[in-house]
Amino acid sequence: MSLAAIKSGERYLADADATAAFGRELAEALRDQRGAVIHLRGTLGAGKTTLARELLRALGVTGTIRSPTYTLMEPYELPERRVLHMDLYRLDAADIEQLGLDDYPPSETLWLVEWPEKGGAGMPKADLDLQLIPMGEGRKLQISTAA
Numbered sequence: 001m002s003l004a005a006i007k008s009g010e011r012y013l014a015d016a017d018a019t020a021a022f023g024r025e026l027a028e029a030l031r032d033q034r035g036a037v038i039h040l041r042g043t044l045g046a047g048k049t050t051l052a053r054e055l056l057r058a059l060g061v062t063g064t065i066r067s068p069t070y071t072l073m074e075p076y077e078l079p080e081r082r083v084l085h086m087d088l089y090r091l092d093a094a095d096i097e098q099l100g101l102d103d104y105p106p107s108e109t110l111w112l113v114e115w116p117e118k119g120g121a122g123m124p125k126a127d128l129d130l131q132l133i134p135m136g137e138g139r140k141l142q143i144s145t146a147a
């Protein structure tokens, strides 16, 4: 399977468990795909890290999965691929060079990027853009594929 299994459109995620379930669905879609760039957008507390955490867990990350709130990036080495979980909220776009992102080519690395808009023009473009929008008690999920 590849990201092509995930279709553009809208879904309603009624609670945090539904966000987690979508994370697992995404992991399944990524099974045979090493690299991809996934943007996770939405306001503070929208559920981006919740989604990323469950995706990372389903991909095989064990142990604590920290939010990259202050470190800006948390890399993971898995048997099949590298994963880079980023939160660029606190990034000054001028400092992007210092992250050493060249070591993580998107062809071989799964990029999960919270606050991608803070990364500026140097960021690789998204293969999948996910936007979480608070709605009622839950979240609306807007899925946009690159194609």
Ligand SMILES: Nc1ncnc2c1ncn2[C@@H]1O[C@H](COP(=O)(O)OP(=O)(O)OP(=O)(O)O)[C@@H](O)[C@H]1O
Binding pocket: 013, 014, 015, 016, 017, 018, 019, 042, 043, 044, 045, 046, 047, 048, 049, 050, 051, 087, 114, 137, 138, 139
């Ligand atoms: N579909 C949902 N419905 C209701 N609550 C949800 C849903 N998904 C996640 N949440 C809850 O919303 C909160 C989201 O926190 P989370 O850290 O994931 O947000 P974030 O988007 O990463 O924020 P930040 O921009 O600060 O990094 C958590 O308390 C989580 O349980």
Ligand SMILES: [Mg+2]
Binding pocket: 048, 049, 050, 067, 087, 114
């Ligand atoms: Mg977060």
